Amino acid sequence: MTPSAIASVKTKPAGTGAGPGGAPGRRGPGTVTALRGLAGLAGLVAVLEALPHTGVVSADYLPPASEIGRTLWHLLAENAFWTALADTLTGWGLGLAIAVVAGVVAGVVIGSVPVLRAVTASTIEFLRPIPSVALIPVAVLLYGTDLESTLLLVVYASFWQVLVQVLAGTQDVDPVADDTARSYQLGRWGRVRYVLWPTALPYVMTGVRLASAVALVLAITAELVIGSPGLGHEIAVAQNSGAVSRVYALVLVTGLLGVAINLVARAVERRALHWHQSLRREG
Amino acid sequence: MRRRILGLAIAVVTVAGAAGCGSSSAGTSGSSASGSGKTTQVKVGIVPIVDVAPLYLGQKKGFFSSRGIELKMESAQGGAAIIPGVVSGQFQFGFSNTTSLMIAQTKGVPVTSVANGSATTGDTTTDISGVAVKKDSPVKSAKDLAGKTVAVNTLQNIGDTTVREAVRKDGGDPSKVKFVEMPFDQMPAALDGGQVDAAWMGEPALTIAKSQGARVVASPFAETDPKLTLATFFTSTRLTKEDPDLVKKFAEAMAESLAYASAHKDEARQILTTYTKIDGDVLKNLTLPSWPAEYDMASLEKLASLGEQDGLFSDKKPDLKALFQ
Numbered sequence: 270m271t272p273s274a275i276a277s278v279k280t281k282p283a284g285t286g287a288g289p290g291g292a293p294g295r296r297g298p299g300t301v302t303a304l305r306g307l308a309g310l311a312g313l314v315a316v317l318e319a320l321p322h323t324g325v326v327s328a329d330y331l332p333p334a335s336e337i338g339r340t341l342w343h344l345l346a347e348n349a350f351w352t353a354l355a356d357t358l359t360g361w362g363l364g365l366a367i368a369v370v371a372g373v374v375a376g377v378v379i380g381s382v383p384v385l386r387a388v389t390a391s392t393i394e395f396l397r398p399i400p401s402v403a404l405i406p407v408a409v410l411l412y413g414t415d416l417e418s419t420l421l422l423v424v425y426a427s428f429w430q431v432l433v434q435v436l437a438g439t440q441d442v443d444p445v446a447d448d449t450a451r452s453y454q455l456g457r458w459g460r461v462r463y464v465l466w467p468t469a470l471p472y473v474m475t476g477v478r479l480a481s482a483v484a485l486v487l488a489i490t491a492e493l494v495i496g497s498p499g500l501g502h503e504i505a506v507a508q509n510s511g512a513v514s515r516v517y518a519l520v521l522v523t524g525l526l527g528v529a530i531n532l533v534a535r536a537v538e539r540r541a542l543h544w545h546q547s548l549r550r551e552g
Numbered sequence: 553m554r555r556r557i558l559g560l561a562i563a564v565v566t567v568a569g570a571a572g573c574g575s576s577s578a579g580t581s582g583s584s585a586s587g588s589g590k591t592t593q594v595k596v597g598i599v600p601i602v603d604v605a606p607l608y609l610g611q612k613k614g615f616f617s618s619r620g621i622e623l624k625m626e627s628a629q630g631g632a633a634i635i636p637g638v639v640s641g642q643f644q645f646g647f648s649n650t651t652s653l654m655i656a657q658t659k660g661v662p663v664t665s666v667a668n669g670s671a672t673t674g675d676t677t678t679d680i681s682g683v684a685v686k687k688d689s690p691v692k693s694a695k696d697l698a699g700k701t702v703a704v705n706t707l708q709n710i711g712d713t714t715v716r717e718a719v720r721k722d723g724g725d726p727s728k729v730k731f732v733e734m735p736f737d738q739m740p741a742a743l744d745g746g747q748v749d750a751a752w753m754g755e756p757a758l759t760i761a762k763s764q765g766a767r768v769v770a771s772p773f774a775e776t777d778p779k780l781t782l783a784t785f786f787t788s789t790r791l792t793k794e795d796p797d798l799v800k801k802f803a804e805a806m807a808e809s810l811a812y813a814s815a816h817k818d819e820a821r822q823i824l825t826t827y828t829k830i831d832g833d834v835l836k837n838l839t840l841p842s843w844p845a846e847y848d849m850a851s852l853e854k855l856a857s858l859g860e861q862d863g864l865f866s867d868k869k870p871d872l873k874a875l876f877q
Contacts, residue, residue, distance in 0.1 A: 329764055330741040409633045413642030414597070414626045496628035505629050506600050508737040510829040511760045 332514040341518040350503070354522070357499035360416055360488040361530075364423025365481055372428050372480070373473060376435025381457075381465060386436070397433065401426035401487050405494055419491040419499065426487045427480035434476030438469025471545055478534040485530055489523050500526075592798060593622045596785070597634035597643035600627045600827050602680070602755045603670040603783055604647055605820045606843050608827055610809025619801040627827070635661065639788050645802060649783045651710035654856055654870035662789035665876045666799050667806035669785055670841040671848065672771075674778035679771035680841045682758050683715060685750045686743060687765045694770040695724030700749035703734040703742060710782070711752050713858040714772035721775055740764060756830050759838040776858070777851040784847065784876065792877070807845040814843045847876050 314334045321328035328336075344350045379385045401422045408418040442465055450460045492501025500523055507515040594616075598604045610616055611623045626643055628634050635656055638646040647669055648656075656663050673679050683702065685691045691700060697719050704711035716726035734742060739751035740761040752772065753761060762768065773780050785806055792799050813820040817840055824830050830838070849872065856870050 327741075327744060330744075405633075406636055409628075409642070410636045410640045413595070413637050413640075414628050414633060494629055495633050496626070502627070506627070506827075507829045508735070509600055511737055511740075511756050511834060512829040512831075515829055 337517045340514040360419035365484040368427035372431025380439025397429040414496045419497045422491045423487045427484045430480040431476040434472040438472030474538040481534045595643040597646035606809040606813035615808045616805045658865040658868040665784040665786040667785040667803040669783035672773035672780045676771045676774045679774045681754045682768040683770040684766040694718040694722035698724040698728035701730045703748040703751040714776045718770045718772040718775040755838045779848040780851040810843040810845045
């Protein structure tokens with residue numbers, strides 16, 4: 270690895286640091302942060318409740334929060350809702366798992382073979398920005414409106430998130446550590462296991478966290494646009510039927526799902542990286 | 553090296569493509585096993601709207617199962633997902649409006665319509681689609697739409713061609729109407745907010761808009777032709793050759809379902825609650841389409857000529873005899 274590459278990488282950890290580093294640094298004020306977050310949420314609910322009454326928007330198109338809440342309550346009693354939720358989570362979870370495994374394997378292989386890396390760089394940069402949504406006709410042609418269609422979009426979108434992070438992680442290996450490992454006669458596998466992997470892990474976790482959010486967005490989008498089963502499809506049916514408060518209630522559920530997924534991803538990240546300097550508490 | 557990667561990429565794409573074809577032909581071969589007495593699973597790509605009520609009713613009444621067809625509705629978000637699904641064999645049948653089928657045929661997509669879907673009520677005061685304006689709008693009838701902005705769900709399709717025809721018949725200049733594209737469910741709000749002067753809506757959006765005070769100034773379907781065939785069930789041309797027996801049975805079951813739905817409108821209205829979320833007053837008040845068992849070929853010729861006039865088919869002419877069997 271050239272010194273310039275290392276230098277450029279050394280400036281990068283700010284990006285990763287924000288991942289593992291951000292919130293968990295201060296533990297004490299955690300409850301305060303949580304309370305503030307709740308206050309923000311309560312404010313949003315209050316605005317939603319007030320807006321339709323002010324006449325800025327008609328209650329026909331944006332029902333007050335109380336009505337959305339009531340619809341949500343009824344929704345929770347429906348079997349169809351839970352099936353849809355399970356479908357969405359299946360598409361999200363399976364897609365994310367495939368993307369993470371494929372992204373990590375491909376990233377470690379490409380990242381540890383410099384020639385491969387040089388050769389694939391332009392291809393990756395070409396394929397990565399292609400919006401997953403543009404693949405919808407292909408998905409329908411291959412898989413109809415089943416789960417596989419959702420998976421195609423989810424995997425495509427989240428794979429790059431993981432791959433790019435893993436590639437950045439493999440670049441970050443300390444050359445001194447690598448040389449030391451070599452002089453101790455560690456084989457290729459040993460170096461991957463004891464030098465490359467611990468270095469790349471924070472990047473991997475950042476990639477997984479980003480991918481888990483992207484995967485949810487794409488799972489819902491696929492259901493909404495293609496009509497594969499899940500919450501997105503429920504939203505589409507409610508839209509077609511002009512059931513406005515149901516649409517908002519379902520949108521609310523997807524939002525909560527996003528929050529939950531982010532919380533879980535952060536928890537997993539903390540657990541996997543508890544040894545890392547960005548997560549160790551001082552003193 | 554680079555060439556090798558490119559070769560690899562091409563190989564991957566080819567394999568993926570072949571896998572796609574493989575799975576699709578597996579889908580059709582599964583269905584062509586429709587021997588006597590055996591039950592065949594048939595996937596029908598539909599949009600969950602009012603028009604497909606007879607299909608659900610027919611399923612419930614056993615008109616399909618008695619012919620050895622086990623229906624599975626694949627509800628999609630529009631023709632964009634249904635037509636490729638049918639052509640690739642993911643679905644055996646699909647539901648589409650007739651103008652879209654004509655466009656598909658003139659573009660060389662191998663589809664054939666095999667059973668009727670829905671038709672206009674023929675009543676110019678209560679039809680299943682209408683051009684709505686705000687209560688205080690200066691637009692009094694179709695000809696006043698010239699110079700105005702009208703929302704349609706899809707540009708260059710059945711909506712704008714029939715709206716133009718309604719304007720033309722009312723003595724206005726159809727070339728002066730400006731169309732914008734927008735989903736039905738957003739139209740009532742857009743109309744209310746003044747983003748558009750008028751909106752061509754289907755059910756249930758039309759009933760919702762009316763209940764909020766909108767005024768209907770034109771019923772383009774009924775005004776184009778009182779028997780206008782709006783939508784049909786179609787299949788891939790390949791399936792009509794590979795499994796004519798299945799196609800025939802599906803068409804028979806569909807004809808029986810349409811006849812039953814026409815005779816039992818209340819049941820048809822009630823079945824809507826099973827696959828849509830329409831309820832309350834909207835369910836009670838919305839207008840149901842007509843469900844004749846046969847196409848009206850004269851109205852389809854009319855629709856085709858409107859499409860030609862508006863340049864929907866480039867410079868081609870749809871072959872209606874081949875398309876609607």
